[in-house]
Amino acid sequence: MSKQKQGASRGPARIRHLNRRAVLSHLRYEGDSSRSALGPALSLSAAAVSSVMNDLLEDNLVLESENRPRDGRQGRPISLLSLNPNAAFAFGIVLRPTKTSTELGMAWVDYTGKSTALADLKVEKHQDAEILIKSIVKAVSLLEAAVPFPERVFGLTLAIPGVVENNTIPTSPKLTCIEGSEFIESLRQEIDYPMTLENDVNLAATSELYQQPRLREIYFAYLYLYTGVGSGISLKGQILKGSGGWTGEIGSLHVNRREPNTTSFEHLLTTDGSLADLLKELGEARDDLDTLADYIDKRDPHVLEVVDIYCEHICDAINVLNSVLDLDEVLIDFRSDKLFQRLKPRLEILLQSSRRQPVISTPLMGKEATLNGAALAALSHALETIETQNKE
Numbered sequence: 001m002s003k004q005k006q007g008a009s010r011g012p013a014r015i016r017h018l019n020r021r022a023v024l025s026h027l028r029y030e031g032d033s034s035r036s037a038l039g040p041a042l043s044l045s046a047a048a049v050s051s052v053m054n055d056l057l058e059d060n061l062v063l064e065s066e067n068r069p070r071d072g073r074q075g076r077p078i079s080l081l082s083l084n085p086n087a088a089f090a091f092g093i094v095l096r097p098t099k100t101s102t103e104l105g106m107a108w109v110d111y112t113g114k115s116t117a118l119a120d121l122k123v124e125k126h127q128d129a130e131i132l133i134k135s136i137v138k139a140v141s142l143l144e145a146a147v148p149f150p151e152r153v154f155g156l157t158l159a160i161p162g163v164v165e166n167n168t169i170p171t172s173p174k175l176t177c178i179e180g181s182e183f184i185e186s187l188r189q190e191i192d193y194p195m196t197l198e199n200d201v202n203l204a205a206t207s208e209l210y211q212q213p214r215l216r217e218i219y220f221a222y223l224y225l226y227t228g229v230g231s232g233i234s235l236k237g238q239i240l241k242g243s244g245g246w247t248g249e250i251g252s253l254h255v256n257r258r259e260p261n262t263t264s265f266e267h268l269l270t271t272d273g274s275l276a277d278l279l280k281e282l283g284e285a286r287d288d289l290d291t292l293a294d295y296i297d298k299r300d301p302h303v304l305e306v307v308d309i310y311c312e313h314i315c316d317a318i319n320v321l322n323s324v325l326d327l328d329e330v331l332i333d334f335r336s337d338k339l340f341q342r343l344k345p346r347l348e349i350l351l352q353s354s355r356r357q358p359v360i361s362t363p364l365m366g367k368e369a370t371l372n373g374a375a376l377a378a379l380s381h382a383l384e385t386i387e388t389q390n391k392e
Contacts, residue, residue, distance in 0.1 A: 092374030109375035154382035203373030205232030289336035
């Protein structure tokens with residue numbers, strides 16, 4: 001076949017491929033639609049829509065259902081097109097380390113993006129890479145047992161509490177046993193699915209982008225304050241990772257290296273750091289942050305002083321990010337909603353001195369944002385394969 005004929009044959013196939021992906025993307029992000037509405041929305045002819053939809057229905061990627069007109073008029077029912085939830089599935093697993101233990105969060109997501117979480121799995125031995133890999137393999141088995149059609153699983157994303165740079169983990173302060181490349185190489189040998197590894201806070205930001213479409217139009221930071229400290233950055237819908245995956249890694253930053261008593265944001269802001277020490281001093285459980293809210297309500301002077309300093313450190317972290325990125329909003333993922341509602345007014349007062357004050361809010365998904373984001377990321381990585389299989 002001549003090059004001219006090859007180009008001509010590839011042209012229509014390429015256009016068909018693009019139309020197919022455009023229709024599926026529209027249904028994914030805009031919701032169910034009729035055939036008549038798809039054409040104008042995507043600038044496609046009625047014939048093109050009909051051709052693409054027939055293919056997608058044949059491939060079981062799309063379902064078609066009949067609904068009567070909403071105004072109650074008599075007439076032909078309207079056919080609504082939607083993604084088939086059982087067309088494909090993907091898995092997300094989150095590594096959740098503390099100082100003394102590690103748990104695995106697990107979720108599977110269907111083709112529409114709806115995720116279902118399973119109960120956390122406790123890793124039998126902390127800081128042991130071999131035991132951790134065995135636990136991840138067990139988590140995959142549990143997900144396979146839970147998903148409706150395990151033969152339609154297309155990928156897995158693992159959320160890493162640290163930096164992911166190419167095929168290595170340069171640093172993971174709370175889970176040092178996974179640092180380097182050996183953990184990743186060993187794990188890939190045990191997992192049968194295409195697997196990606198991504199920073200946990202970036203995945204939390206990804207989840208919020210999916211759940212809150214308005215965030216796709218602004219600059220925002222996802223600030224994670226829990227047993228670790230980190231941030232994910234989104235610039236108008238794009239997660240900023242940098243050239244080596246280090247974007248947003250503010251935990252190791254020191255406010256002033258010249259002062260010997262100055263510590264890093266990781267030390268100042270982790271909830272198992274200064275706040276846990278305060279709780280211990282008060283005779284309370286170190287992880288009972290809700291109790292601190294009660295002390296604030298009672299206007300305990302010592303608690304107010306420590307909490308006020310903590311708020312100042314949060315503002316320092318926000319100002320570092322804002323000075324570089326000119327943020328519209330900062331979503332703060334904090335372990336205790338009750339305590340954060342007491343901290344937020346003070347944060348907003350402290351931030352008033354900023355020349356451009358970002359809005360302070362909390363994630364819609366809360367503590368499940370990273371898990372939801374991991375499952376969604378696995379699905380996103382697999383979409384090209386799912387939506388073009390058998391169409392080459």
